[in-house]
Amino acid sequence: MRVWVYLWCCVAAMSLMVACGHKNIIVLVPDPDGSVGQVSVSNDAGTVDMNRANQSTSVRDRTTAPAAPAELKPEQVQELFGRVLSNVPPPPIHFFLYFKSDSVQLLPASVKLLPEIVDTIQQRAPTRISVVGHSDTRGDKAYNLDLSTRRATAVKQQLVDRGVDDTVMDVSSHGEENPLVKTADNVANTKNRRVEVIVR
Amino acid sequence: MRLTIVNLFCLALILIGPGASAAADAFVGVVKTLEGVAVITRNGETIALGTGMEIQRADVVKTDRNGCVGLVFSDDTRISMGPNTELAVNDYLFEPVEKKLSFVLRLIRGTVSFLSGQIAKLSPESVQLVMPAATIGVRGTHVLIKVD
Numbered sequence A: 001m002r003v004w005v006y007l008w009c010c011v012a013a014m015s016l017m018v019a020c021g022h023k024n025i026i027v028l029v030p031d032p033d034g035s036v037g038q039v040s041v042s043n044d045a046g047t048v049d050m051n052r053a054n055q056s057t058s059v060r061d062r063t064t065a066p067a068a069p070a071e072l073k074p075e076q077v078q079e080l081f082g083r084v085l086s087n088v089p090p091p092p093i094h095f096f097l098y099f100k101s102d103s104v105q106l107l108p109a110s111v112k113l114l115p116e117i118v119d120t121i122q123q124r125a126p127t128r129i130s131v132v133g134h135s136d137t138r139g140d141k142a143y144n145l146d147l148s149t150r151r152a153t154a155v156k157q158q159l160v161d162r163g164v165d166d167t168v169m170d171v172s173s174h175g176e177e178n179p180l181v182k183t184a185d186n187v188a189n190t191k192n193r194r195v196e197v198i199v200r
Numbered sequence B: 001m002r003l004t005i006v007n008l009f010c011l012a013l014i015l016i017g018p019g020a021s022a023a024a025d026a027f028v029g030v031v032k033t034l035e036g037v038a039v040i041t042r043n044g045e046t047i048a049l050g051t052g053m054e055i056q057r058a059d060v061v062k063t064d065r066n067g068c069v070g071l072v073f074s075d076d077t078r079i080s081m082g083p084n085t086e087l088a089v090n091d092y093l094f095e096p097v098e099k100k101l102s103f104v105l106r107l108i109r110g111t112v113s114f115l116s117g118q119i120a121k122l123s124p125e126s127v128q129l130v131m132p133a134a135t136i137g138v139r140g141t142h143v144l145i146k147v148d
Helices: A002-021 A074-086 A108-123 A141-161 B002-016 B118-122
Strands: A024-029 A039-043 A046-050 A055-059 A093-098 A129-134 A169-175 A194-199 B029-035 B038-042 B045-048 B060-063 B068-073 B078-081 B086-095 B100-115 B127-130 B135-138 B142-147
Touching (some): A074 B078, A074 B100, A129 A141, B135 B142
Antiparallel strands (some): A039 A046, A039 B135, A093 A194, B038 B045, B038 B060, B100 B142
16 A cells, blocks of 8 residues: 555656656657767756667756666657657658769760659659759869859759759759768769759 | 747847848758648748748747648758647758858757758757757757657
8 A cells, every 4th residue: 555655656746747847858769771870968057978779868957967868668769759750751862963074964874864853853742852063072172163063053954854843943062062972182083073963 | 038039039130131142042941741730930920831831941830739740951851840849940051162051950849850961960060959958969860859
């Protein structure tokens, strides 16, 4: 009997804490590829780092430090976050197109990809598409930026010619600042010399 | 509390004022999925949410008690919002050429799944999820957050 009273008091105290506290809960879960990243949770009173799957912390207010991380069971994660986890939008699809050297002309293998890109855009509607030019780090930065902009514009025109609505497409250029393969400066790299078409 | 919100709003107006025209066409995000009812508060106006609609910097997205929303941003970040959730896009900049990278989200209430994208890869310190009781730094990962 005494045990029951004790248990009841615990439950009552816990629900009271939850009700008054506007509790903030943070859970680190694996990425879709299975790897686990890292988060730090901080406020005026302290910082907690988490780097393992299903680690969780809670915080009551800015003047109370985040609780020490505790591992949640998968079913607890589901109970708290099942609804949002089942509604994560699918990942954007990235198509990579390659060009003849110093030219806005696509290589034959990349021309063959265009119908597949158009099909994907139709399947993903309503969507937004980004056409982003990238260069390798060889040569002048400004020249690379201009060339990758011209390449992206050429790809957009090819997609418009195939019936894609140009109001859902954005053209931009990242020059040599967002490489697929990290290299030192002034290095030619065929994988970095690309236009990415991102269909969301 | 209300004073703080007004202050933040004024600060946001000052900060985005001069830069707004330059970044006007830069695409930020798109509404990919919608269940139930959700709205966006933008420049003081409330707009009903629909799929395909664009998300802009300083938007506040709100779901009702049956609402669920899926957002995809230009840097590949994917966000899923649960019911009774209010989420503000305080800042978003994805301009690698100018090295302008920033993603600040504020969860006012509700549940959110956040899967980071290229901004977190290129500049982890530029990504912040602000909650009432703490701020989360995200180093390329999948994080779930909830404000009761």
